[in-house]
Amino acid sequence: MSGTVQNFASADMGSNSGSGSGSAAWRVGVLFSRKGHMREPETEHFRGTALAVEEINLAGGVLGRPIEPVCYDPESSPELYRRYAERLLTEDGISTIFGCCTSSCRKAILATVERRNALLWYPSLYEGFEYSPNVIYTGAAPNQNSLQLARHLLLNYGPRFYLIGSDYIYPHESNRIMRDLVMREGGEVVAETYLPEQPHQDQVVRAVEDIRRRAPSVVFSTVVGQGAQVLYRIFREAGLDPRTMPIASLTMAEGEIRAIGPELCVGHITSAPYFSTVDTPANHRFVEAYRARFGTDAPVTMYAEAAYFQIRLFADALARAKSLDTQRLVDAVLGTELDAPQGRIRVDPDNNHTYLLPRIGMVNEHGDFDIVWEAKAPVKPDPYLVDHIYDHA
Structure with a gap:
């Protein structure tokens, strides 16, 4: 239209x-x-x-x-x-x-x-x-989702991060921030890969094969739209287990989880101020x-x-x-x-x-998010990360 x-x-x-x-x-x-x-x-x-x-x-x-x-x-x-x-x-x-x-x-x-x-x-x-x-x-803004997510992943999954995103400004900048956070805390970025905004399935398959080969602790995804749905499907089809190596995102929400199939997404993580289960x-x-x-x-x-x-x-x-x-x-x-x-x-x-109030959710079998962490109070937006303090909570 x-x-x-x-x-x-x-x-x-x-x-x-x-x-x-x-x-x-x-x-x-x-x-x-x-x-x-x-x-x-x-x-x-x-x-x-x-x-x-x-x-x-x-x-x-x-x-x-x-x-x-x-x-x-x-x-x-x-x-x-x-x-x-x-x-x-x-x-x-x-x-x-x-x-x-x-x-x-x-x-x-x-x-x-x-x-x-x-x-x-x-x-x-x-x-x-x-x-x-x-x-x-x-x-x-990044200090209301990325900072909290980096800390949660490092504490609960491990120090080795694989960064994958769509090839435009938001993923490049978000990955730059995540790389800085991870490395400052003694973690390691094992790879940083970008896909076209509308990737062919073969391109996603190759990326997932690279993830399997490098065996990170966690995958931080800034792949958006239809490409993200393909990534999550192929990740599970490849036998990778979100409970031990989750895809963590700032963008994946309930609608796309339903479109992918909740059974393929149980254990994946999103950091956001809102989930339907609030x-x-x-x-x-x-x-x-x-x-x-x-x-x-x-x-x-x-x-x-x-x-x-x-x-x-x-x-x-x-x-x-x-x-x-x-x-x-x-x-x-x-x-x-x-x-x-x-x-x-x-x-x-x-x-x-x-x-906004930062929260972290984990996908459950119903396609909703169980809230596994939330801040004690709303966080002042800091879009330029001027007050670049790691633990805001």
């Missing part, structure tokens, strides 16, 4: 849209893919966004006015992201966009967003080392509402949750700013706290990123 969607109902999300139309509506842009190699996590971003918008509109909107989404499907393509962002900000007269999953897509639209003085709400974890006054970052009243309500909306078997993931709570943050800021003016919205949202499904979050006025 490459055209405009004036509400979520016409984007194959069901019929209970609740979106408004007309000059009184708050018009915003939505850029998440439902096609291409990133379709699973980006569809979850899209659904979390849809659920929050619909709930707000059914409750009367913001200041009595509905939120009206103008949506495009960039099909996992940075070039389409760039094109549709330009269209939203010029032809459609939009100034606020909710969108992007991969860093390559965020980077593709960032210059346009800044040039037009628009505001991007970005709900995905990423590699850090970025700040824009025109972006609100609601996903995890035990908070807000999360119980969120999971119930999400599955009522999208199906009782719909996987509830970090991608859906961050997209959901950032719409809630936006609505709160909009109610105070009373305007879609970028600077007024930014001023209103900085410092804002919210009881998100994952727990209490806060937008840091220092860097536009979000205080």
Whole structure:
């Protein structure tokens, strides 16, 4: 799909849209893919966004006015992201966009967003080392997932790390950080390998053969999208056991686990602020509402949750700013706290990123994550790793 969607109902999300139309509506842009190699996590971003918008509109909107989404499907393509962002900000007269999953897509639209003085709400974890006054970052920065994961793996599995990633900016930067953490703690990186963003199965087979040959303690994967699903399947088909040599990730969530097959993934590890098994009243309500909306078997993931709570943050800021003016919205949202499904979050006025609660989960036989570790309190985002202290917990 490459055209405009004036509400979520016409984007194959069901019929209970609740979106408004007309000059009184708050018009915003939505850029998440439902096609291409990133379709699973980006569809979850899209659904979390849809659920929050619909709930707000059914409750009367913001200041009595509905939120009206103008949506495009960039099909996992940075070039389409760039094109549709330009269209939203010029032809459609939009100034606020909710969108992007991969860093390559965020980077593709960032210059346009800044040039037009628009505001991007970005709900995905990423590699850090970025700040824009025109972006609100609601996903995890490296000090909210990578640091905690490195410590957990070194303590519980051993010092020999195999790094494998997709060949673009996020994996390269995340692996650079992980290499630094591992080596500083006396560990060893036995290999660092990259696959195309849409790898051929033979390329994955060769990588898994190399993993078997080098016999690391753990595999740290920044392979994303469909390539990650192929990697996890071939890993098990090769007879490698996640209980003794897990693949550890910052990106693998419940949706992709279900697509791979939970029986192939038991024992693999993800570090993230949110899993569907988080035990908070807000999360119980969120999971119930999400599955009522999208199906009782719909996987509830970090991608859906961050997209959901950032719409809630936006609505709160909009109610105070009373305007879609970028600077007024930014001023209103900085410092804002919210009881998100994952727990209490806060937008840091220092860097536009979000205080989040780091957690580590292990895949169980149901395709969910058993939370095996969590921080005692939300961690201040440190996207540039200025306060590069290993143990933040």
